[in-house]
Amino acid sequence: MSVVELQGVSKSFGRDVTALEGIELKIEQGEFISLIGPSGCGKSTLLRIMGDLVEPSSGRVVVNGKTARQARIDREYGIVFQDAVLFDWRTVLRNISLPLELSGWDRRRRKGRVREMLELVELTGFGDHYPWQLSGGMQQRVSIARALSFDPALLLMDEPFGALDEMTRERLNLELLQIWARSASTIVFVTHSIAEAVFLSTRVVVMSARPGRISDVVSIDLPQPRTGLTREDPHFFELVTEVREALHLGSDGERGTAQASAGDPAV
Amino acid sequence: MRRYLADAAVLARKDVLLELRGRETLPAMVLFVVSALVVFHFALPGEQSRLAALGLLWVAILFTALLGLGRAFVAEREHRLLDGLVLAPCDRSAIWLGKVAATFVFLLLAEAVALPAFQLFFSGIDGPTVAAVLLADVGICAVGTLLAAMASAGRARELLLPLLFLPLAIPIMIGGVGAATVEHPARYLGFLGLYDVLFAILAWASFEYVVTE
Structure with missing residues (x-):
């Protein structure tokens, strides 16, 4: 198909x-x-x-x-735009978990999935950073992780x-x-x-x-x-x-x- | 249906939470409506008629609503999140309903200050006036949210919203002033109710087209 x-x-x-x-x-x-x-x-x-x-x-x-x-x-599907479009007041971790929160995933499942995503985009260790603390490339990787978090x-x-x-x-x-x-x-x-x-x-x-x-x-x-x-x-x-x-x-x-x-x- | 209302409630809650944290729209609305009433108080002659004062109350309410509507999509526009909002996994009319609910709450809170202020500066408020204000709020928010979404995509959005909104708000003015000033206000209240139903259906049905074109 x-x-x-x-x-x-x-x-x-x-x-x-x-x-x-x-x-x-x-x-x-x-x-x-x-x-x-x-x-x-x-x-x-x-x-x-x-x-x-x-x-x-x-x-x-x-x-x-x-x-x-x-x-x-x-x-x-997930979408990634030219601008990373991250929420400044949310940490990297919470930005990635947003679609999962909206889909009603429980906290434990969300945490596991976000960890996987951080590994996927090689940002392990940056989960507690805020978007403004990251470079443009890193922000875009967070955006990709967020778009892929719900496995589209x-x-x-x-x-x-x-x-x-x-x-x-x-x-x-x-x-x-x-x-x-x-x-x-x-x-x-x-x-x-x-x-x-x-x-x-x-x-x-x-x-x-x-x-x-x-x-x-x-x-x-x-x-x-x-x-x-x-x-x-x-x-x-x-x-x-x-x-x-x-x-x-x-x-x-x-x-x-x-x-x-x-x-x-x-x- | 339950899911639809839950989606709208989540979106409305988001806007209310943003307002609670940012405190940008509601204080401005309250300050504006009270200031307008103070200005009107001094602008009208001492022996002003109750009818004129009620007319000015409606002018103040309309412009206060315009202030709130102008900020209905500001959070999404400033953070370039309009696409994100439109991509929400729900029926797009739920976005409209969520925005209507949030704006309605803000307007209601502003009026909770404005009506006592009106009593203080001018005259008492009767039941039909309060009912007319509530009915008018529904119409204002229903039409205004759709127009705010249309205007938010344009360049001259600050100009566009009043230009689109005020002509459509004339029936609200007629119904509101009528209900507040005549002896038997049922006809005017019915008119406001009809306006609400008609324009809410139109706005609900056309919101998706507005945000995807």
């Missing part, structure tokens, strides 16, 4: 802005999918549609066999490392892959970085802008587990080039269409 299934999904804002058009995508259990495309191509909107934060104008969204709305209510089938990540410096970003990429391998969840990841998308993913979904469409899907066959050396593999560069060309083809196609429309005397 697919974890996410999008059939003919479109999204318009008002009459004039078509953000997404005819999106067809199936994401299988255990996949790591990156959505990449130029600014304004609707990749975040697509992620938000999967997360029931935005209602599609048309089409069908199925998450773990349920509607996006039911999946939200049943906590089938799907993790949606909207440019989670976009605000971090390159070194921290590369380190967190490696850590995210380790977390993904250990948690066995399915991840949908929005990014602007081609290298990041290729390094992390099993498939890269390339989107074109205005209206946002899936222009290509590139399978990433780099061996697992990936390490720092993966970035130096010639095949990694080949895949980066392939995704870059797919991106250019997508945007050139759009430009070509726009130019053809502009040059068409009938228009």
